Amino acid sequence: MLKGPARVWFSKLTPNSISSFKELSTQFASHFIGAYKYKKSTACLMNIKQREDETLRSYITCFNKEAFSIDEADDKILMVAFTNGLWKGKFLFSLYKNNLKTMSDVLYRVTKYMNVENVLLAQEEKPKKKERQEEA
Incomplete structure (x- = not known):
């Protein structure tokens, strides 16, 4: 179950535009990778x-x-x-x-x-x- 920004992103995908879970996870990761906060050294x-x-x-x-x-x-x-x-x-x-x-x-x-x-x-x-x- 998706919530928040992930749900909004998913609902905006064009129907039948993704053919596999691997493709879905790749697009999800590339869309949200900028939101990840890296730990500083x-x-x-x-x-x-x-x-x-x-x-x-x-x-x-x-x-x-x-x-x-x-x-x-x-x-x-x-x-x-x-x-x-x-x-x-x-x-x-x-x-x-x-x-x-x-x-x-x-x-x-x-x-x-x-x-x-x-x-x-x-x-x-x-x-x-x-x-x-x-x-x-």
């Missing part, structure tokens, strides 16, 4: 790079989105891929300096740094607001 994580002007929050969001789409991501591979993609700066230096052992440790440190980023960005915004008020 951890290698795709190595392509995620933090841009120089990108916040840590934005990078971790992008990294996590990809990491969650991988079924069996090893903790060590996640750590290597994450640090490999980081922009070379103070945060990366602190990760290497502290020799973190697990991705949980890395994420804890990421959270602390993101909070600092937010404070610094908020402080940068304050003078701009004051300047605008003085101009008015």
